[in-house]
Amino acid sequence: MKKSISTFLKHPIKDSINRSANPSVTRASTILFNTMQELYSHEKKIRNNKKISYYSYGRYGSSTTIELENILKELEQAYHVFLTGTGFGGVALAIMSLCRPGDEILVSDNVYGPTKEISEELVREFNINAIFYDPDKFEDLKDKITKKTKMIVVENPGSNTFEFQDLSKIVKIAKRKNILTFLDNTWGTPLYLKPLKLGFDLSFSSATKYFSGHSDAMGGSLAVNKRVFKKVMNFYKLSGYRMAADEAYLIIRGLRTLDVRLKQHYENTKAVINFLKKQKKVKEILYPHKPGTKNYKLWKKYYKGANGLFSIVIKSKKKSSVVRFVNSLKLFGIGYSWGGFESLALFQELRGNTKYTKKRLFFRFGKDEHIVRLHIGLEDPKDLIEDLRKSLRYIK
Ligand SMILES: Cc1ncc(COP(=O)(O)O)c(C=O)c1O
Secondary structure, X not given: OOOOHHHHHHOOOOEOOOOEOOOOOOOOXXXXXXXXHHHHHHXXXXXXXOOXXXXXXXXXXXXXXXXXXXHHHHHHOOOEXXXXXXXXXXXXXXXXXXXXXXXXXXXXXXXXXXXXXXXXXXXXXOOOEEEEEOOOXXXXXXXXOOOOEEEEEEEXXXXXXXXXXXXXXXXXXXXXXXXXEEEEOOOOHHHHOOHHHHOOOEEEEEOOOOOOOOOOOOOEEEEEOHHHHHHHHHHHHHHOOOOOHHHXXXXXHHHOOHHHHHHHHHHHHHHHHHHHOOOOOEEEXXXXXXXXXXXXXXXXXXXXXXXXXXXXXXXXXXXXXXXXXXXXXXXXXXXXXXXXXXXXXXXXXXXOOOOOOOOOOOOOOOOOEEEXXXXXXXXXXXXXXXXXXXXXXXXX
């Protein structure tokens, strides 16, 4: 029977030995085999991506992480899914496993801060050159492709400024020139966009965000096609990347309700945006909410839904008053990450290099325009609107 994704997420795994509705948490370093031959043949199966229910050593995972891999493999329609201990580990795994000295990577200018940092600083120490392209101009990306381009690193929509790109165009040109493609799909999740089906070689999600959904676990999921599997597997094994069984369990638990939570985040967000768009102090809302705009059209073209993460642009000569607006919110926590049950707010400094963000090279906002990122959680949106209404008055 072909099940819908919502049904699939409720049913994928049970523990038949303990008869519980959830998988067991298998914490393991040593995995025991009856004979040496059994151990060797199991390792061969792993190398060849055959179906397994346990690994040969705890460094690669356990039966609990395999349960999570299987769910994500189905969601992503992937050849294999590599799990990492944090989301960012998945980004680093993709770049470091596939790029070598002399290669160039083309990176969208609006990627998540540390993705920019690894591209701009760390990989250069390995003689891999990162070149940033303007996410709003496909021609810019096209012009920057050289014979050395090994990978195009895309994040869609971009962190903090939420530009949407024409993904099929990127895949098409990359395939023609034999370049690998990576997409950070944390915002869309594989429920709303399946990058591998579009033709990307690597589809990444920070499982810390909506997969887990409860701000109590960290992890990354790097889904790959057959073309890159062996190289990524080799680096994965030799670099010691892995997700712990307890985190995998929490992420499996979160995934059960991913579909329902995303719908509610979206409903709440629409209510909040309806309020924000009437506020004079809010100049722009960076979210695909306005039919007819470029970002809306591209979102519609590729995505089945949206969620609770967006930014607002506030025009003010007094930056400190915008910071005060953020500080005075009572129901929005100030802190990193997003995708949990709760609302969050962050003032985002994108103009210069700070301790936490790298300077944007292509930035279309004016000197007096400030960006505040909001994550709309699962609280009652009426309360969130009231909170925003009270705090907006601090903006001068
Ligand atoms: C778009 C995006 N990608 C990757 C990451 C990294 O994930 P993690 O925090 O789980 O390491 C984040 C974290 O905020 C993110 O927002």
